[in-house]
Amino acid sequence: MAKESSFDVVSTVDMQEVDNAFQQAKKELSQRYDLKDSGAEIALDKAGKSMTVSAPSEFVARQVIDVVGSKLVRRGIDLAAVRWGEAQPAAGQSVRQTASIVEGIEKDVAGRINKDIKGTKLKVKVQIEGDKLRVSSASRDTLQEVIAFLKGRDYGQPLQYVNYR
Numbered sequence: 001m002a003k004e005s006s007f008d009v010v011s012t013v014d015m016q017e018v019d020n021a022f023q024q025a026k027k028e029l030s031q032r033y034d035l036k037d038s039g040a041e042i043a044l045d046k047a048g049k050s051m052t053v054s055a056p057s058e059f060v061a062r063q064v065i066d067v068v069g070s071k072l073v074r075r076g077i078d079l080a081a082v083r084w085g086e087a088q089p090a091a092g093q094s095v096r097q098t099a100s101i102v103e104g105i106e107k108d109v110a111g112r113i114n115k116d117i118k119g120t121k122l123k124v125k126v127q128i129e130g131d132k133l134r135v136s137s138a139s140r141d142t143l144q145e146v147i148a149f150l151k152g153r154d155y156g157q158p159l160q161y162v163n164y165r
Contacts, residue, residue, distance in 0.1 A: 005143055006136035007164040009113065009150065011105050011157050013081045015046055018101060021071035022051065028067055039094070040064045049101040051082070056094050058087050065097065078158035102157045104131030109155050120149055 022044040029035050029042065040055040042064060051068065055061035069079055082099050090096040105113070110128045117126050117135065124137040124146055137143050147161050 004136045004138055005140045005165060006134055007143055007147070008162050009105070009133040009135065010131075010160050010162055011081070011103060012160060013049075013077060013101050013103050013158075015049070015101075017075040017077055018072065019044065019046060021068070021075040021077060024074075025064075025068045025071045028071070029064065032067075035060070035063060035067070042068060049103060051099045051101070053097045053099075054090060054094060055097075058095050061087055061095050061097050065099075080156060080158050105133065105157070105159075106131075109157070113150065113155060116153060117146055117149070120146070122146060 022042065026042055029040060038056060038060050040053070040060050040063075043052045043054075045051070053061050053064045053068070055064055065084065069082075072079060072082065081102050083102055084097060084099045087095040087097045107128075110131075110133055113133060114126045114128060117124060122137070122142050122145060123139070124135050124142055127134045127136075135143060135146055137146075143164070150159060150161075
């Protein structure tokens with residue numbers, strides 16, 4: 001029998017790159033003429049994997065989020081990995097908006113990916129292992145087809161395909 005090949009489907013975010021993008025966005029906020037004295041601030045909680053934007057109005061908050069988003073994209077972070085919550089009213093007229101950085105594949109998303117792969121009728125085995133999936137098959141071509149299939153689908157978070165052997 002042929003040796004089985006496999007790969008893992010994971011969803012990871014390089015927090016160092018997120019921190020670098022955060023530092024660049026913070027610097028731009030202090031230098032950009034329309035945001036310099038607006039009172040807008042951003043904060044990053046690396047341990048909690050979250051970002052908070054505080055701004056005097058919802059319009060300014062959206063501008064700050066756009067700045068942060070552009071810096072994340074430049075650093076190679078997929079914006080699907082950042083989930084922004086609703087703008088919450090803060091002291092006075094100001095608003096606060098929090099984003100969580102999604103890492104790992106949640107159980108329901110993993111189940112949906114598993115179901116979609118099984119729906120292709122390809123000869124592969126899928127195992128859910130915590131926050132990742134392992135896909136294995138005797139044929140490497142079949143694994144390539146599964147990767148191509150998954151790249152064409154949207155699961156609301158970025159997926160990476162690692163440990164291909």
